[in-house]
Amino acid sequence: MAAIVDSQAIRKSEARPTPAASVPLPLDDFRPESMLHVPATQVARAKFPVIDVHTHLSFSVVNRNGVSMGEKMTCPMPPDQVLAVMDRKNLRCMVDLTGGRGQGVVEMVNQWQKAHPGRFLVFTEPWYERANQPGYAKFQADQIEQAHHAGARGLKVVKTLGLYLRENITEGKLLKVDDPRFDPMWEACGALKMPVAIHISDPDAFFRPTDRFNERFEELNHHPDWSFHGKDFPAKMDLLEARNRVFARHPKTQFIALHVGNRGEDLGYVTACLDRLPNMHVEIGARLNELGRQPRQARKFFDKYQDRIMFGTDAVPHGTDTPQQVFGEPLYEIYFRFLETEDEYFDYAPAPVPPQGRWRISGLGLPDQILRKVYYENAARLLNLAA
Numbered sequence: 001m002a003a004i005v006d007s008q009a010i011r012k013s014e015a016r017p018t019p020a021a022s023v024p025l026p027l028d029d030f031r032p033e034s035m036l037h038v039p040a041t042q043v044a045r046a047k048f049p050v051i052d053v054h055t056h057l058s059f060s061v062v063n064r065n066g067v068s069m070g071e072k073m074t075c076p077m078p079p080d081q082v083l084a085v086m087d088r089k090n091l092r093c094m095v096d097l098t099g100g101r102g103q104g105v106v107e108m109v110n111q112w113q114k115a116h117p118g119r120f121l122v123f124t125e126p127w128y129e130r131a132n133q134p135g136y137a138k139f140q141a142d143q144i145e146q147a148h149h150a151g152a153r154g155l156k157v158v159k160t161l162g163l164y165l166r167e168n169i170t171e172g173k174l175l176k177v178d179d180p181r182f183d184p185m186w187e188a189c190g191a192l193k194m195p196v197a198i199h200i201s202d203p204d205a206f207f208r209p210t211d212r213f214n215e216r217f218e219e220l221n222h223h224p225d226w227s228f229h230g231k232d233f234p235a236k237m238d239l240l241e242a243r244n245r246v247f248a249r250h251p252k253t254q255f256i257a258l259h260v261g262n263r264g265e266d267l268g269y270v271t272a273c274l275d276r277l278p279n280m281h282v283e284i285g286a287r288l289n290e291l292g293r294q295p296r297q298a299r300k301f302f303d304k305y306q307d308r309i310m311f312g313t314d315a316v317p318h319g320t321d322t323p324q325q326v327f328g329e330p331l332y333e334i335y336f337r338f339l340e341t342e343d344e345y346f347d348y349a350p351a352p353v354p355p356q357g358r359w360r361i362s363g364l365g366l367p368d369q370i371l372r373k374v375y376y377e378n379a380a381r382l383l384n385l386a387a
């Protein structure tokens with residue numbers, strides 16, 4: 001009842017005319033400084049060694065309408081610079097998900113994984129540019145095998161599938177996430193024990209109009225191309241349910257549903273998915289904004305699924321478009337603080353304005369037993385790493 005009374009009070013105050021003395025303030029200029037006095041813990045190093053299962057140390061050079069193409073790769077930061085940060089933060093290993101395909105993934109495996117054993121693992125990616133060619137299903141499965149032979153440890157599927165990839169690659173109808181042409185690819189990953197890190201859809205707010213009721217208004221207003229509202233985009237739930245059908249259809253393949261299964265806003269839904277789909281796992285990359293604004297629900301979620309949640313950040317070296325993902329010491333300190341402490345009301349990203357919604361987060365204060373699982377044990381098991 002209290003909630004109803006509150007919203008009525010807000011409507012009434014909105015209707016009141018603005019007093020002459022008040023000054024309009026552009027939302028971009030609003031930088032409120034918190035007057036709250038609460039403990040602030042700096043966690044300079046993770047309490048236990050960490051495997052970051054969600055990073056982007058390399059990218060395809062060519063990307064057309066959201067579809068990465070070709071075999072040419074680029075790396076925004078050299079391995080020695082990345083390793084220096086890792087050593088200071090107690091990061092044992094980073095998984096470079098966007099390792100590319102063909103000759104590209106061979107080069108990334110050599111440059112990162114083979115040159116620095118135990119410190120980096122590289123995943124491969126699908127050849128979407130050939131998805132409309134005859135024989136693609138078999139070709140793609142064979143490519144997984146070749147990438148595995150070259151050393152790739154898993155497959156990454158970005159949100160291209162479901163939101164960008166079309167019948168004629170960049171034109172025509174959007175392909176369905178559970179399109180049967182990909183079935184041999186999912187099966188090959190299962191047979192080769194390569195986990196699939198999969199990002200389907202995006203935050204709930206990105207599927208709603210970019211208006212004053214949207215909790216991610218500033219972000220969508222600055223990046224209109226991040227909105228999947230309208231046009232021919234499927235509803236978010238249709239995308240997630242198609243993803244779940246893929247999980248159910250390939251029970252021997254292990255899937256890491258990135259970004260808290262891309263539904264950190266609704267842990268009840270993620271819970272239902274995890275209960276129904278034993279081959280589904282999650283990681284927490286770029287979703288501290290969601291988990292940390294519901295710390296009690298999140299804590300229960302970590303208790304219940306402590307064997308299926310992994311540490312991930314979605315870190316991108318020099319990724320200035322997304323401050324919540326910029327690889328570096330400040331980013332990791334926020335993740336460690338969120339997981340290890342009970343600090344309250346702190347920033348979830350190293351940025352002057354909270355980039356994924358204007359709110360702050362509270363820590364979970366996980367016990368050591370769960371911390372070890374989330375920091376490295378669950379990932380080590382899934383990635384077949386020696387303890």
Ligand SMILES: [Zn+2]
Pocket residue numbers: 054056314
């Ligand atoms: Zn990512």
